[in-house]
Amino acid sequence: MFGVQFITHHTDTITYLDSVRIALEGGCRWIQLRMKEASDTQAEEVARQALALCRAAGAVFIIDDRVELAGRLHADGVHLGKADMPVREARRLLGPGFRIGGTANTFEDVRIHYEGGADYIGCGPFRYTTTKQKLAPILGLEGYRAITARMREEGIDLPVVGIGGVTAEDMSALAGAGLSGIALSGSVLRAADPVGEMRRVMQIAKQVSDNYGRQNQN
Ligand SMILES: Cc1ncc(COP(=O)(O)OP(=O)(O)O)c(N)n1
Numbered sequence: 176m177f178g179v180q181f182i183t184h185h186t187d188t189i190t191y192l193d194s195v196r197i198a199l200e201g202g203c204r205w206i207q208l209r210m211k212e213a214s215d216t217q218a219e220e221v222a223r224q225a226l227a228l229c230r231a232a233g234a235v236f237i238i239d240d241r242v243e244l245a246g247r248l249h250a251d252g253v254h255l256g257k258a259d260m261p262v263r264e265a266r267r268l269l270g271p272g273f274r275i276g277g278t279a280n281t282f283e284d285v286r287i288h289y290e291g292g293a294d295y296i297g298c299g300p301f302r303y304t305t306t307k308q309k310l311a312p313i314l315g316l317e318g319y320r321a322i323t324a325r326m327r328e329e330g331i332d333l334p335v336v337g338i339g340g341v342t343a344e345d346m347s348a349l350a351g352a353g354l355s356g357i358a359l360s361g362s363v364l365r366a367a368d369p370v371g372e373m374r375r376v377m378q379i380a381k382q383v384s385d386n387y388g389r390q391n392q393n
């Protein structure tokens with residue numbers, strides 16, 4: 176299955192936890208709790224509730240940045256970027272059972288995460304987005320093609336999900352550029368019907384999987 180990871184966010188009317196409920200109701204089974212502005216206490220409170228929702232739904236639950244919290248709550252994994260704990264160290268602390276994602280903007284980033292023991296790569300940004308501040312250079316389809324081609328040349332076999340401004344309409348082209356999935360937030364939460372939009376994303380992901388015959392990395 177072409178993978179779909181939902182990244183939590185909030186709006187004027189939707190809380191972080193609501194965003195988890197929306198994604199699960201829309202059929203997503205790979206959730207990342209990302210709460211950049213929250214204190215450790217706030218993040219832990221929401222993480223505990225989000226984890227319970229994900230367990231009840233049979234969804235994979237990943238926490239952004241917070242390695243200690245992910246380990247202590249027995250989440251399924253953690254996602255780490257350049258400003259976070261290195262993947263190698265997180266792997267040492269968390270052990271082989273945790274899913275560890277690493278952020279890449281270049282092939283060299285991919286190589287470092289691969290050598291550190293990452294399970295998947297979040298690669299982006301695909302295009303401009305307001306969900307994250309201080310974006311790395313925009314990759315577009317050309318950037319993804321170059322990175323996935325280099326991975327093939329170097330024998331690096333890791334699932335890569337595209338992130339940053341991704342919409343339902345992008346999935347087929349992203350699969351064509353060699354990606355195994357997407358991670359998204361804004362295009363779902365800004366939709367008039369967020370649950371319906373999540374559902375539409377999951378339906379298109381299934382069609383893309385049927386067309387490309389890719390493995391799900393969940
Ligand atoms: C799937 C996925 N890909 C990339 C990121 C970005 O991680 P990072 O670079 O550490 O930035 P923050 O999300 O921590 O602001 C991600 N979270 N998930």
Ligand SMILES: Cc1ncsc1CCOP(=O)(O)O
Nearest residue numbers: 304306307339340359360361
């Ligand atoms: C964590 C992260 N890194 C790049 S974009 C993003 C958040 C998701 O972006 P969007 O809301 O545009 O789908």
Ligand SMILES: [Mg+2]
Nearest residue numbers: 240255256259
């Ligand atoms: Mg981070």
